[in-house]
Amino acid sequence: MSQRVSLTQYLVEQQRLHGHIPSQLRLLIEVVARACKRIAISVNKGALGDVLGTAGSENVQGEVQKKLDIIANEVLIEANEWGGHLAAMASEEMESIHLVPNRFPQGEYLLMFDPLDGSSNIDVNVSIGTIFSVLKKPEGSKGVSEDDFLQAGSAQAAAGYCVYGPQTTLVLTVGDGVAMFTLDREQGSWVLTADDVKIPEETKEFAINMSNMRHWDEPVKRYIDECLAGEDGPRGKNFNMRWIASMVADVHRILTRGGVFLYPWDKREPKKAGKLRLMYEANPMAFLVEQAGGAATNARERILDLQPTQLHERVSVVLGSKKEVERITAYHLEAKP
Numbered sequence: 001m002s003q004r005v006s007l008t009q010y011l012v013e014q015q016r017l018h019g020h021i022p023s024q025l026r027l028l029i030e031v032v033a034r035a036c037k038r039i040a041i042s043v044n045k046g047a048l049g050d051v052l053g054t055a056g057s058e059n060v061q062g063e064v065q066k067k068l069d070i071i072a073n074e075v076l077i078e079a080n081e082w083g084g085h086l087a088a089m090a091s092e093e094m095e096s097i098h099l100v101p102n103r104f105p106q107g108e109y110l111l112m113f114d115p116l117d118g119s120s121n122i123d124v125n126v127s128i129g130t131i132f133s134v135l136k137k138p139e140g141s142k143g144v145s146e147d148d149f150l151q152a153g154s155a156q157a158a159a160g161y162c163v164y165g166p167q168t169t170l171v172l173t174v175g176d177g178v179a180m181f182t183l184d185r186e187q188g189s190w191v192l193t194a195d196d197v198k199i200p201e202e203t204k205e206f207a208i209n210m211s212n213m214r215h216w217d218e219p220v221k222r223y224i225d226e227c228l229a230g231e232d233g234p235r236g237k238n239f240n241m242r243w244i245a246s247m248v249a250d251v252h253r254i255l256t257r258g259g260v261f262l263y264p265w266d267k268r269e270p271k272k273a274g275k276l277r278l279m280y281e282a283n284p285m286a287f288l289v290e291q292a293g294g295a296a297t298n299a300r301e302r303i304l305d306l307q308p309t310q311l312h313e314r315v316s317v318v319l320g321s322k323k324e325v326e327r328i329t330a331y332h333l334e335a336k337p
């Protein structure tokens with residue numbers, strides 16, 4: 001049997017041999033990974049742990065919070081507060097940033113997370129996940145403010161997600177490709193199960209919520225119509241469709257076997273740039289997808305180049321196999337240069 005490489009061994013190698021990450025970042029990632037293990041335990045308990053259903057509250061975006069949204073948020077905060085590597089955290093579930101209290105050691109990183117992605121799938125036992133993104137606190141900034149978080153995705157020091165599915169898998173980039181780790185429940189450890197993950201450039205599979213079709217912008221309709229036309233259409237091949245409604249699970253499929261994912265702007269709420277959140281969903285996923293050789297845009301510009309203006313900013317998302325993302329982006333640019 002080939003030698004098993006643990007998350008710690010992988011990170012130490014990134015730090016020591018390749019000089020990619022400082023030790024603070026390595027330890028921070030290990031704390032996040034430990035928190036994900038705890039969240040996985042709650043997720044797996046389901047009805048037995050009384051973690052299903054709604055919590056009777058709303059988050060800052062006016063969305064109904066599920067019990068697991070709150071549990072996952074608390075686990076991540078508690079685990080990271082005393083880790084010593086962070087200055088502050090921001091979460092999809094919290095209105096403003098959470099400073100690491102003075103009684104704990106202060107670090108130089110900022111952590112952002114979507115504690116539980118795919119909330120609508122919790123109660124129906126379909127894959128859900130945790131998404132995270134790490135930034136460095138800007139040099140010379142005294143204290144921490146919300147502005148310190150407003151950095152383009154290209155500044156991310158690390159990003160990843162954990163998918164709670166048939167297997168619990170942690171997917172990570174520190175800017176040197178993408179690695180996947182599967183949780184060995186008996187040993188309680190993360191084991192490297194895929195390294196240097198690559199998304200095929202072309203695909204025959206798309207992911208979009210088709211029920212929104214009547215609200216789509218013309219270029220999105222054009223792209224999907226061409227896919228649906230199959231062999232007889234301009235693409236000359238048949239496409240398959242998947243929509244899990246957990247971004248984590250849809251992106252995991254794309255990292256595993258290719259495909260393209262769209263959650264575009266649509267006419268339902270024209271003033272809203274999109275449904276997904278730039279800081280907690282789009283940026284970390286865009287970083288992972290690019291590191292795996294794919295592409296990610298807001299249908300016009302590279303997501304990682306976007307300058308955020310607010311913490312809970314929404315964005316249109318097109319990501320996955322490079323050639324498909326380029327095609328969809330070109331359709332948008334042709335329609336409205």
Ligand SMILES: O=P(O)(O)OC[C@H]1O[C@](O)(COP(=O)(O)O)[C@@H](O)[C@@H]1O
Nearest residue numbers: 114116117118119120209245246247
């Ligand atoms: O229900 P819809 O409109 O298809 O939206 C599904 C999308 O919403 C999300 O669930 C949003 O994430 P949250 O569950 O963290 O709010 C994505 O994971 C998913 O891609």
Ligand SMILES: [Mg+2]
Nearest residue numbers: 114117118281
């Ligand atoms: Mg989400």
Ligand SMILES: [Mg+2]
Nearest residue numbers: 114115116117
């Ligand atoms: Mg969420």
